[in-house]
Amino acid sequence: MTQTCADAAPVGDTGRVDVTDLDRDPVRQLANWIADARAAGELMPEAMCLATSGAEGMPSARFVLMRGLDDGVVFFTDYGSDKARDLRDNPRAAAVFHFSAPVHRQVRVSGSVAKTGAEESDRYWATRPVASRRSAIASHQSSVITTRRELEAAVAAVGDAPEPVRPERWGGYRIHPEVVEFWEEGQDRLHDRLRFRRDHEGWRLERLSP
Numbered sequence: 001m002t003q004t005c006a007d008a009a010p011v012g013d014t015g016r017v018d019v020t021d022l023d024r025d026p027v028r029q030l031a032n033w034i035a036d037a038r039a040a041g042e043l044m045p046e047a048m049c050l051a052t053s054g055a056e057g058m059p060s061a062r063f064v065l066m067r068g069l070d071d072g073v074v075f076f077t078d079y080g081s082d083k084a085r086d087l088r089d090n091p092r093a094a095a096v097f098h099f100s101a102p103v104h105r106q107v108r109v110s111g112s113v114a115k116t117g118a119e120e121s122d123r124y125w126a127t128r129p130v131a132s133r134r135s136a137i138a139s140h141q142s143s144v145i146t147t148r149r150e151l152e153a154a155v156a157a158v159g160d161a162p163e164p165v166r167p168e169r170w171g172g173y174r175i176h177p178e179v180v181e182f183w184e185e186g187q188d189r190l191h192d193r194l195r196f197r198r199d200h201e202g203w204r205l206e207r208l209s210p
């Protein structure tokens with residue numbers, strides 16, 4: 001049954017995750033679950049597996065770090081990478097977070113993707129350790145190289161400026177969620193699955209069979 005977020009509180013909903021427990025903004029809810037996972041000892045709860053597919057339709061997945069949650073899910077990367085080529089040809093993505101024991105949860109997000117503005121990329125760039133900034137300048141992500149030494153020589157060639165400037169080819173993306181699903185392990189495989197879907201009126205929340 002589909003419900004609007006305003007009235008999503010069915011009587012007798014006895015799963016471990018009740019719809020009444022959830023924030024009506026799924027991005028805020030994701031932030032809550034990341035905080036729960038961190039408090040429970042998850043070392044890198046902001047790691048998410050990001051799936052893209054380009055012009056040829058071949059799916060491709062890799063982990064990236066979520067670096068912002070606002071009206072979307074933000075990550076940073078090289079705009080010359082394979083994932084960036086996919087996103088240029090097909091600006092949509094799916095991402096999944098996994099939080100292991102004791103929380104046993106998964107969150108799936110999918111939607112359209114847009115580059116962050118240069119200022120936002122600059123702000124995040126400035127928070128990175130200087131050595132990581134130099135590496136990002138030297139490494140043209142996803143390009144083929146002959147040896148590791150070649151890469152190290154490229155890093156040395158970047159020089160030792162105290163504030164390395166962000167190359168234009170490095171920056172952020174924001175996934176604007178259209179579907180967000182919260183999954184929590186239940187007894188005897190009767191897991192909870194609660195899915196938010198965005199339509200022209202806002203978020204709709206529905207419970208799915210596990």
Ligand SMILES: Cc1cc2nc3c(=O)[nH]c(=O)nc-3n(C[C@H](O)[C@H](O)[C@H](O)COP(=O)(O)O)c2cc1C
Pocket residue numbers: 044047060061062063064065066075076077078081082083084141142
């Ligand atoms: C836990 C983890 C976090 C990662 N975070 C990022 C990230 O935030 N940005 C990034 O570009 N690559 C990150 N990587 C590396 C990517 O998984 C991947 O190797 C790289 O982005 C190139 O992917 P592509 O060739 O599909 O574009 C991370 C890898 C791991 C294992």
